[in-house]
Amino acid sequence: MSFKQYKYEKELTDLQKKESPDGSTCLISLYVPPDRAIAAFVQELTEEIGTATNIRSKFTQKNVVSALRTVIGKLKLYGNKSPSTGIVFFAGATSDSGHKDFKIESYVFEPPEPVSRKLYVCDNRFHVEHLLDRMVEKELYALLAIDSAKATIATLKGGNIEIIKSTRSGAAKKHRKGGQSSVRFARLREEAVARFMKRVADELKNFFIEAPDKNLKGIIVGGPGQIKEQVIEYFDKRLKDKLIGIKDLGYGGDQSGIRELVSESQDLLEGVSIMEEKKLVRQFLDAMMANKANYGEKEVRENLKMGAVDTLLVSKGLNLLRMKSTCLNCSFLQEATIKFEEESNYISEIQKTSCPKCNTLKWDIEKKDLILNLGYLAEETGARTEIISDTTEEGRQIQSFGGICAILRYEIEH
Ligand SMILES: [Zn+2]
Known part of the structure; x- marks a missing residue:
């Protein structure tokens, strides 16, 4: 595990344990999704300051207002729009449990995985839980299910499969039509399959190697028959270096093949960080x-x-x-x-x-x-x-x- 990841987890789990003085509801959690207008959030929090005048306890009221002001100040530092993965703020008066003393604390997180929805809560604890599972940068794997008729490329990230592309080879079925010479038929078919494998390898290269921001952890190839091994010969060198496994599948180069590939590859996926x-x-x-x-x-x-x-x-x-x-x-x-x-x-x-x-x-x-x-x-x-x-x-x-x-x-x- 990288230090960055450890730090996030540690900071968040520590934050999760913090409490407000006497359990008063004065701890603010604010989740801002990506690319949102900052001004709208500033306005909303400013309105919350107005509403805070209704809070009966002067102590709580004072703390809520200062927490809100702290977050507004920090929000404004972001200019017009929230960053590409969003921002999360926590602020408020915290005390170690059993202690009367308290201090105003504030934290800002820019998560590696995008904030999925807006959230504003004022409670006696920080609502860290929505961030904990997003804090860890999920590893990206490339999947290829292939047979001589079809290929499907997909990504696997944190258990989610996303189909990138399905493509057909166009190569004729193994049984030739009457009238064609069997030698010529076999050669044409072979050429068509070769072109298909080259095309699939290029797709993989373009998507996972040439495109920026793709931090590919590994690639797994699967399918019935020998084409799954043959296609690797067409891989770009950088792609070959990422190959972590080849799996024999019952299904072919379609979505069922991808699903089977994932379930057959659990050992490989767990093994990468151990390796x-x-x-x-x-x-x-x-x-x-x-x-x-x-x-x-x-x-x-x-x-x-x-x-x-x-x-x-x-x-x-x-x-x-x-x-x-x-x-x-x-x-x-x-x-x-x-x-x-x-x-x-x-x-x-x-x-x-x-x-x-x-x-x-x-x-x-x-x-x-x-x-x-x-x-x-x-x-x-x-x-x-x-x-x-x-x-x-x-x-x-x-x-x-x-x-x-x-x-x-x-x-x-x-
Ligand atoms: Zn001294």
Whole structure:
């Protein structure tokens, strides 16, 4: 999983846990679909400010109005129209559960998958759920079902099949008509099938390789007989590189063939991300042999700060927090990495400890998920971050190195 994806999921699931002070309805969620006039939304929210005067609790009223003003301010930054996938805003006064204190927070998301419908809610929680399933960029696969008479090209994205094109070969049926020489008939038929395969390969190239914004993850070809293998010879080199499987089908080159291809290919589809992880872990192990890798939080953090890291590999199930405590009097900073469950103990310990530099007892304590903390550090130095699942064999290999590994840009002295 990419860092971008991890970050989205993490931010959204954290947002999902936030509550308003005393359960008051003052948290705003606004979903703006793609290419909508911003002015209309600004107007609508301005009207909501007017309606807010009816709210009985002055406390809630004040918070609703400031949340609305915050969103209006952020909306206006987008100019005339919402971006190509839309925008989602969350704003309002949140408090940690059980606490009286609150602060006004606001978040803006531009999702990788388009916002499907407009939504405005004022509630005691943020309505993140509609975004969670859209946050993850769905992977695009190309499908080709083919027999000597027909071919169908389709895409598969997040479980949705979309038919792009169906085409006929025009080649004669295998049984020749009377009067034709059998040799000549066979040759003509062969030529027609060859032209058909070339045409199909060109269609695939034009749609998946030449067209911009197509981030093709893989292509799967299926059908009865041998044409499914023969057609691959006509594939563009870039298309061939994306081939992840060939499946023998009962159906031919029509929509039933596509549906059968999808159900026969579940193993391949699940396997792609596992294969990518395998490759990364292999690269890490090779780099270890060549002294161009490192592991362990302290070591990797130093390498990151030096700009020596090419790829950072972290185990998804780390469940660690990076704590930063800053003295409010003299800015003395102390950092620590702790387990999730140690958080409240750690905080109460810090609050009891006076600053070693100026001896006062006032701390600003900031916590961050360790993966986010390291991932941001990697971003700053142009390193790529990959989150490795912890359920596979590859994942367990990364875990055996403490869950934090780095492939380095150059050889280092340990
Ligand atoms: Zn101090």
